[in-house]
Amino acid sequence: MSAQFRDIFCRSADGLKLHAKVTGPDNSTALPVLCLPGLTRTADDFDDIARAIASDPARPRKVVAVDYRGRGLSDYDPDPAKYAVPVELGDVLAIVASLGISRAILLGTSRGGLISMAMAAAQPKLLAGVILNDIGPSLELGGLIKIKGYIADPPPRSTWDEAARGLKELFGTVFPSLTDDEWMVWARRAFREKAGGGLERTYDLKIKHTLDGIDASSPLPQVWELFDAMAGVPLMLIHGALSDLLSAQGVKDMMARRPDIDLVTVPDQGHAPLLADKPTMDRIVAFCRRCDEA
Numbered sequence: 001m002s003a004q005f006r007d008i009f010c011r012s013a014d015g016l017k018l019h020a021k022v023t024g025p026d027n028s029t030a031l032p033v034l035c036l037p038g039l040t041r042t043a044d045d046f047d048d049i050a051r052a053i054a055s056d057p058a059r060p061r062k063v064v065a066v067d068y069r070g071r072g073l074s075d076y077d078p079d080p081a082k083y084a085v086p087v088e089l090g091d092v093l094a095i096v097a098s099l100g101i102s103r104a105i106l107l108g109t110s111r112g113g114l115i116s117m118a119m120a121a122a123q124p125k126l127l128a129g130v131i132l133n134d135i136g137p138s139l140e141l142g143g144l145i146k147i148k149g150y151i152a153d154p155p156p157r158s159t160w161d162e163a164a165r166g167l168k169e170l171f172g173t174v175f176p177s178l179t180d181d182e183w184m185v186w187a188r189r190a191f192r193e194k195a196g197g198g199l200e201r202t203y204d205l206k207i208k209h210t211l212d213g214i215d216a217s218s219p220l221p222q223v224w225e226l227f228d229a230m231a232g233v234p235l236m237l238i239h240g241a242l243s244d245l246l247s248a249q250g251v252k253d254m255m256a257r258r259p260d261i262d263l264v265t266v267p268d269q270g271h272a273p274l275l276a277d278k279p280t281m282d283r284i285v286a287f288c289r290r291c292d293e294a
Contacts, residue, residue, distance in 0.1 A: 003054040003063075005047070010098035012069060012091050014082075019043070019073035020095045021065045024054030030061035030292055031128045033105045036092060036112025037065070038272060039210065040151055040203040042072035044189040045109065048276040049284060056285050059292060064099060066092055070204035080206035085111070089118050096126070105291050107284070109133040109272045110245070117226035120233065129234040129291035131284060134246050134272035136237070136254050137227040141219045143245030143271060148211040158198045163187040174242040174270025186274075227254065234294050236262040236287045238280065242270035262287055 003023040012018050021043040024032075033053055035046040043065035050063040067074040068088040077083065092115060096104070105128050108116035113135030120127055150170055157163040164180070164187040172178075178186075194200040214220055235258055239251050255261050264283050266273040273280065 003051045005050075007073065008095075008099070009073075010094055012094050016069050016075040016077060016091075018069065018075070018091050018095055019067040020099075021046075021050075021067075022062065022099075023050050024062040025060055026062060028059075028061045030059045031103060031105050031288065032062040032064060032101055033107055033288060034092065034096065034101070035063060035065035036106060036108040036115050037068075037071070038110035038112060039147065040071070040201070040207055041109065041111075042189065042202050043067050044072065044202075046107070046275065047189075048274075049107070049281055052281040052285055053288060056288070059289050061288065064095065064101070064104075066095055068092070070207055072202055076204040076206075080204070080209045083204070083207050083210050085114055085118055089115050089122060092119070093123065102126070103128050105129040105131070105288055107131040107133065108135065109275075110135050114223070114226075117223060117230065120229035121226055124229065124233075127230070127233050129236075129287065129294070130230055131236040131238065131287065133238045133275065134240045134243050136246050136250050137223045138250050138253060139220055139245050140247050140250070141214075141216065143243070144211070144214055144220055145216075146244060148208075148214055151205075151208045151211070153208075154201065154205070156198065157191060160184065160187055160191075160199070163191045163199055171270070174240070174244065175268070175274075176242075177268040224257075227257065231258075234262075234287070234291050235260070236264065236284070238264045238266060238273050238275070238284075240269045240271055240273045241265050241267050243272070245271040 005023045046065040054063045068091050069077045106116040113132040164183040168183045191199040
């Protein structure tokens with residue numbers, strides 16, 4: 001079965017237009033999956049894994065990939081202070097309510113994983129399972145500083161070749177096995193053509209202010225209380241073997257608290273794994289089936 005995507009729109013609590021990308025059957029009895037992207041990323045990042053989940057021959061299910069405010073096809077917020085996890089959690093809940101979803105499996109990449117953990121504390125009955133993609137309650141300062149650096153003043157890109165080459169220069173050391181075609185796929189999801197020519201990023205550049213307060217003296221606080229809020233919820237952790245944000249020690253600390261974590265380590269990928277290789281996709285599909293049974 002070839003899963004087709006459809007766009008849905010709704011309004012946030014403060015009136016912004018929000019977008020989500022939906023695939024899979026509306027009438028499935030299987031649990032739906034909510035895909036929550038990273039800080040500057042969009043719903044398009046999940047196209048490959050969404051198709052795999054929605055087209056599972058054993059348990060086809062609906063998949064909803066979200067654009068928070070300021071990303072993708074959702075409205076940009078005139079107040080950049082609202083690019084914050086609690087507000088973005090509200091955006092996810094608005095989309096969930098518009099679709100009539102009362103229980104779901106969450107697949108959160110980076111920022112989306114933090115929102116998933118916040119969801120466990122705020123709306124625990126919604127969670128039927130959580131997949132954290134290279135994120136945890138304790139993060140490496142060096143990785144955060146790297147993210148802050150490349151979103152602080154991103155250079156303009158005029159052509160698709162230039163965009164793909166720029167991504168390879170930035171991330172090639174932690175994604176050493178990607179082909180030129182795969183870098184171009186990444187570029188097509190990170191940029192779009194703008195009126196008048198050239199390319200623009202698929203997020204509001206003011207999102208950079210989200211990380212203004214983070215430096216060597218003020219790292220991101222640990223949020224173990226949010227991680228612990230997922231107790232009793234089926235949990236998968238996907239870890240990029242070359243990640244500079246989630247360390248091997250961070251993974252060990254999470255597993256010490258939750259020995260039942262279904263751990264997937266993705267070789268030759270850093271932060272965050274692209275969820276497009278067959279072994280990882282197969283593990284995610286199998287995890288979703290187990291959440292149905294639970």
